[in-house]
Amino acid sequence: MNIEWYIVLSSLLFAVGAIGILIRRSPIVILLCLELMLNAGNLALVAFSRMVGNQEGQVFALVVMVVAACEVVVGLGLIVAVFRRRLPLDVDELRELRG
């Protein structure tokens, strides 16, 4: 199979994730979209790894998954904290840190 398809799929996934972050306001959906973008990256890494023929790209993909897991933990923790304080779950409302 040709490498282009993987790259196209990866780009599409990345674009979907990016657009999701830009247009959605729910923090949960934004987190999902972030995961989507990270996994788009993973897909590209693995695809290139196969193409080049060594395992380094796959190792990187594993590292990215670990980072993604950590990020989700922090993100979900934030969301729970926001929820507990009865604040609106809407990123546009949470703008107290504006300059």
Added chain:
Amino acid sequence: MSATAWAWLVLLFPLLGSIAIAIGYRSIPARAAGTIGTVAVALAFACGVAALANLLGEHPDARHHASSLWDYASAAGLDIELGIFVDPLSVFMVLVVTGVSALIHLYSFGYMQSDEGYHRFFSYLNFFVFSMLLLVLAGNFVLLIVGWAFVGFASYALISFWYRRTTATGAGMKAFVINVIGDIGLVLAALLIFRELGSFDYGTVFARAPEAFSVNEWTVTAICLLLMVGAFAKSAQLPLHTWLPDAMEGPTPVSALIHAATMVTAGVYLIARTHVLFELSPTAADVAAFIGLATLLVAGSIALVVTDMKRIIAYSTMSQIGYMVVGVSIGAYGAGLFHLMTHAFFKALLFMAAGSIIAAMANEQNIDKMSGFGRAMRFTSATMLTGGLALAAFPGASGFFSKDEILAYATARGGMYLIFTVLGYLGALLTAVYTFRLIFRILPGRPCEEAQELIDSGHVAHGPPRNPATGEAEDTDIGFPGAEHHIAEQSWPMKVAMGVLAFLALFGGLIQIPGVDDAITKFLDPVFVNSPLAAIRPSVAASWTGLAIGAAISLGGIGIAYWLYVLRPQTSAMLIRRLRPLYTLLVNKWYFDEAIDLLVVRPALAIGRFANRTFERLVVDGLVSGAEDAVGGAGRLVRVVQSGFVRSYALLLIGGFAGLALYFLLASQ
């Protein structure tokens, strides 16, 4: 023990006394504090005598010793030691300072008895004596400056001693500020000496100076003029004299100690000590002599009209120091220092007698309100008369020999210096008149109320405590003289001190009579051995001629005073009416305070106001708020981006990356 060891002990005792009284003021009873202070200075005097005996046991050429405890600073050509220099001049000064101070301590022991700050007073007094001794014993210019500044501080502390009086604190500040002007002159002189001669040490400086400088070279003249600024601020010479009359706000023993006998003579000592430099710059020496002459005439003329008793004596001090300055500046070192000594005796005595009378007057100092004390206070009157006779150079009294010796030297030097003789005799006439104006106003006549009370009941007059200068009621918290007053007739320490001084004032001059003996000049000779000016000696015949003229002038002055104030008491009022402009000038002290105010204080204030209003507001504030505005403005620009919308951040991020990616894609084509 060597002379230097004794000299170190001279320094040690007053310092220990001061520290002991200051630290132990809670536990030491008041009388003990006075005793410690007096004994400390008396011991210092004893050590001074021992040092004198040591010096006299040596060959005259070997009578100079330097001794050092440790190095202050030793680096790159700079070597400053905590060192003293013992020679006839410093031992002479030590003896005068400690001797008179010991008697003044004794006097204060009685006089200050009911003062709230008895411990403080003796601690300050001992510290003052220590500073003064440090000044005269210092072996280099750095230590001299240290002593000089200590003396200035001690004087400030003692003038402002009754710190509840605003006039006293003001006078203290005035004295301190003017003294600091002198300190600056002295420091600059020392730095210039170090730059030119590479040392602060007396021995080295005076040995190198004659080779390093040619006569009247501008550097040596500059050094001498700067030294003069220092000397004249301490010695209250024109135009830095205005602090001395105001300093009379301090307790009377302080006036006696600082403002008559010791501190104000520091300038005379300094000129004598640095005579090597002054002889290399005859110009500067002449300037100094003329300033001294001007001071002695101006101060003498002011003393004719002042009515505050202590101020009359203060102006007379200025005037007498003018004589000393003339003496040491024209080369009559022995005579100038001899006058310093006799003046210390009779001026301390006059102040003590004045203190006793002021106490009897319940702190009133205006001589217009006093009369008839001759019957009321016999002892005080007798001592005051003695002091007055010595001051007025009555034939035979101490001031007679010392003052005329300076004038005889001026005559012997001849030429331009005859001016000093002539005007010096004029000053002597003024001296006799103002001294006996004081005495004839106070001692004879119908006793005033207070004197009558003393005669009738033996009680010292009491009144509500008032500030003698302004008449306002006094704050009777600590820092005020106390309600009781003490007079010599009822206090043996005062009596002893005044008795000894009266003896010295009367007979102190006999140790140096032209043609008979010259103990002081002979003793001081080794110090001035290389000075061609000191070698000039008036002939015995000339000296006695001078003495005869002096005697005539003194008696004439006393006669004038007798005529003016006893025979025709209304004449002085008539003179005041006739010579109104002159009287106004004198009463306003030749307008020196006003002139200084106009020339120095006001411009300084104007500059300050300009700096505050214009420079500070426009330049300094402009720079500060300009910087603040720049930072704030930049922040405001950046803040616009920080909207708080997470999604707009994301858009910027993604857009930015997309832009970068596009750029690199296009660039790689």
